[in-house]
Amino acid sequence: MxxxxxxxxxxxxxxxxxxxxxxxxxxxxxxxxxxxxxxxxxxxxxxxxxxxxxxxxxxxxxxxxxxxxxxxxxxxxxxxxxxxxxxxxxxxxxxxxxxxxxxxxxxxxxxxxxxxxxxxxxxxxxxxxxxxxxxxxxxxxxxxxxxxxxxxxxxxxxxxxxxxxxxxxxxxxxxxxxxxxxxxxxxxxxxxxxxxxxPTEVPLTSNDWFIRERTLQGLSLKAVPVTLWYNETKRLTVEEGDLIFTHFGLSGPVALRCSHYVSTSLRRKKSGNLTASVDALPLMASEALAETWRRWRRDEPRKQVGTLCRQILPDRLADVIIAETGIPSSSQVANLNNDMITRLVKNTKSFAVHITGTLPLSQATVxxxxxxxxxxxxxxxxxxxxxxxxxxxxxxxxxxxxxxxxxxxxxxxxxxxxxxxxxxxxxxxxxx
Ligand SMILES: Cc1cc2nc3c(=O)[nH]c(=O)nc-3n(C[C@H](O)[C@H](O)[C@H](O)COP(=O)(O)OP(=O)(O)OC[C@H]3O[C@@H](n4cnc5c(N)ncnc54)[C@H](O)[C@@H]3O)c2cc1C
Missing domain, CATH: 3.50.50.60 (FAD/NAD(P)-binding domain)
Known part of the structure; x- marks a missing residue:
C-alpha cells in the first residue's frame, strides 16, 4: 500500500x-x-x-x-x-x-x-x-x-x-x-x-416430533409446492422447489425461498404459529388421491394402509403421514371410513411442519x-x-x-x- x-x-x-x-x-x-x-x-x-x-x-x-x-x-x-x-x-x-x-x-x-x-x-x-x-x-x-x-x-x-x-x-x-x-x-x-x-435464504427450524426424532432426516422431495401459513389462516407465501428434511427442520431451495417470510413474520409479530404446508404428492390432485384410496378400499380391502401409502410416497414419509393421521399403519384398508380417507388426503396434500424460526444470520446465504x-x-x-x-x-x-x-x-x-x-x-x- x-x-x-x-x-x-x-x-x-x-x-x-x-x-x-x-x-x-x-x-x-x-x-x-x-x-x-x-x-x-x-x-x-x-x-x-x-x-x-x-x-x-x-x-x-x-x-x-x-x-x-x-x-x-x-x-x-x-x-x-x-x-x-x-x-x-x-x-x-x-x-x-x-x-x-x-x-x-x-x-x-x-x-x-x-x-x-x-x-x-x-x-x-x-x-x-x-x-x-x-x-x-x-x-x-x-x-x-x-x-x-x-x-x-x-x-x-x-x-x-x-x-x-x-x-x-x-x-x-x-x-x-x-x-x-x-x-x-x-x-x-x-x-x-x-x-x-x-437471516434470509436460510434453512428453517422445527421442533415437530419427526424432526426431533430425525425420522425424516435426509429425505428429499422434488419440486414440491410449500405454503407458509401464519396462525393457520393467513397465507404468507406459496413457493415451489426441492425440499430436504434435516435434523433441525427444512432445507433446500423451497425452504430458503420461504425464509424471508419466516424472518419477517417473526420480527414483526411477537406471537403466533407458522406452519409450512407441504404438498407431498403434487402430481396427483386431492380428488384423484381420495378416489385412489376408495378404489383400494374396494379392490384390495385386505391390504394394510401403510403398504398402500408407501406405493405413492417415500416409505418414511408415508409412515409419518399415517402416524399424523392417527390411523394404525397395519389396519386393513377395508376399515377406512370416508373421514379417514379425507384425513389421509389432507395430510398428504398439506403435510404440516410447524416452523419455529430459521438458522442464524451467520449461516444465512443472504x-x-x-x-x-x-x-x-x-x-x-x-x-x-x-x-x-x-x-x-x-x-x-x-x-x-x-x-x-x-x-x-x-x-x-x-x-x-x-x-x-x-x-x-x-x-x-x-x-x-
Ligand atoms: C454460500 C453462498 C452462496 C450464494 N449463492 C448465491 C446464488 O446462487 N445466487 C445469488 O444471487 N446470490 C448468492 N449468494 C449471495 C451473493 O453472493 C451476495 O448477495 C453477494 O456476494 C453480495 O455482494 P456484495 O458486493 O454486496 O457483498 P460481498 O460479496 O459480501 O462483498 C463485500 C466485501 O466487502 C469487504 N469488506 C467488508 N468490510 C470491510 C471493511 N471494513 N474494509 C474493507 N473491506 C471490507 C469484504 O471482505 C467483502 O470482500 C450466495 C452467498 C453465499 C454465502
Missing part, C-alpha cells in the same frame, strides 16, 4: 465483492481516479463460493420476473435494474471472453462451471482499467466535513481522501468471507437508519436489513443525507432469492453507484 496520506482519489470503493468490483470498473470507465479497498487478501471471495462454487452470474428472466424474485425492496431497485440489467451483465462477461450458459429457472452460469473463471476475469478487468487496489486493508470509518464525505479512515490510523466514497461492504452472513457488517455503524453515524439485519433504502436515491445510489456518499449491494436493505438474483442486484447497483459517484466526483459543482 502506498503512503496513504499523500493519496487523493476521485472515488474510493470500500469492499471488493461483486458490487464493489463493478462500481470500481464503471467509476473508472467514466474517467475517475479510483481506489478499491478490501480488508481481505483476495477480491470476490463470496462470489467465488456462490451458486454452489459455479457462480450464478445472473438470471435470464425478464425484468418483471426478476422483480418478483426480490422480496426485499424490489421497487427501490427498479431504476438500477432497468439501467443495467441481466442482459447487460451477460454482455459484460461475454465481452471479457467468458462463455455463459442458461440452466433451469433462468440461472446463468459460466460454461466452465467454475466461479474462479468469473472472479479472475472481473479482478483482471479491475486492474486492466487502472483501478488502484489495496487488499489486506481494513477500513474503520468514513471521514466527513460539513455534510460531505471527504474520504475514509483505515484500521492503521491513516486517512485517504476522495471526493466520493462508495460503501460496498456486503451484509453480515457467512462472515468468514469478509462480510461482517462493518459499515452499519459508519452509516449510522452519518445519520442513516439501519434496519436490523436478519442478509436481510441493512442501510435503509428510504435514505438512498434509487436513481444514483447516493446517500440523501451526506454528499458524495454512495451505497451498493447487500449492505443496503435489499435482498433477493438465490438463483442469481442477489448477484444481479450487486452488479446492477454497483454499476449505478460507480457511474454516479464518478459523475459527482468529476463535477461536484453540478450537484450543488
Amino acid at each position: 502506498p503512503d496513504a496520506k499523500t493519496e487523493e482519489f476521485d472515488v474510493i470503493v470500500v469492499g471488493g465483492g461483486p458490487s464493489g468490483l463493478f462500481s470500481a470498473i464503471f467509476a473508472r470507465e467514466r474517467g475517475a481516479r479510483v481506489l478499491l479497498v478490501e480488508k481481505g487478501n483476495q477480491l470476490g471471495r463470496k462470489l467465488g463460493i456462490s451458486g454452489g462454487g459455479r457462480c450464478n452470474v445472473t438470471n435470464a428472466k425478464p425484468l418483471p420476473e426478476l422483480m418478483d424474485n426480490i422480496p426485499g425492496n424490489a421497487r427501490f431497485l427498479h431504476s438500477a435494474l432497468a439501467r443495467f440489467g441481466n442482459t447487460d451483465i451477460m454482455r459484460f462477461f461475454e465481452g471479457l471472453g467468458i462463455g455463459l450458459k442458461e440452466e433451469d429457472r433462468g440461472r446463468v452460469f459460466p460454461r466452465s462451471d467454475k466461479a474462479s473463471t468469473v472472479v479472475s476475469a472481473l479482478v483482471n478487468s479491475v486492474y486492466e482499467r487502472g483501478v488502484d487496489v489495496w487488499t489486506d486493508t481494513p477500513v474503520r470509518g468514513l471521514c466527513q466535513e460539513d455534510g460531505a464525505v471527504t474520504g475514509i479512515r483505515l484500521a492503521n490510523g491513516n486517512r485517504v481522501s476522495a471526493k466520493a466514497v462508495i460503501v460496498a461492504t456486503g451484509g453480515c452472513s457467512v462472515p468468514k468471507t469478509g462480510s461482517t457488517g462493518d459499515a452499519y455503524p459508519w452509516a449510522k453515524s452519518a445519520g442513516h437508519t439501519i434496519v436490523d439485519p436478519y 442478509t436481510g436489513g441493512g442501510v435503509s433504502v428510504k435514505e438512498i436515491d434509487p436513481r444514483t445510489m447516493a446517500s440523501k443525507l451526506v454528499r458524495g456518499l454512495y451505497f451498493c449491494g447487500e449492505v443496503m436493505d435489499v435482498h433477493a432469492h438465490t438463483g442469481g438474483y442477489n448477484i444481479t442486484v450487486a452488479f446492477s447497483t454497483g454499476h449505478l453507484a460507480g457511474e454516479s459517484a464518478a459523475e459527482f466526483a468529476l463535477d461536484p459543482v453540478c450537484f450543488t
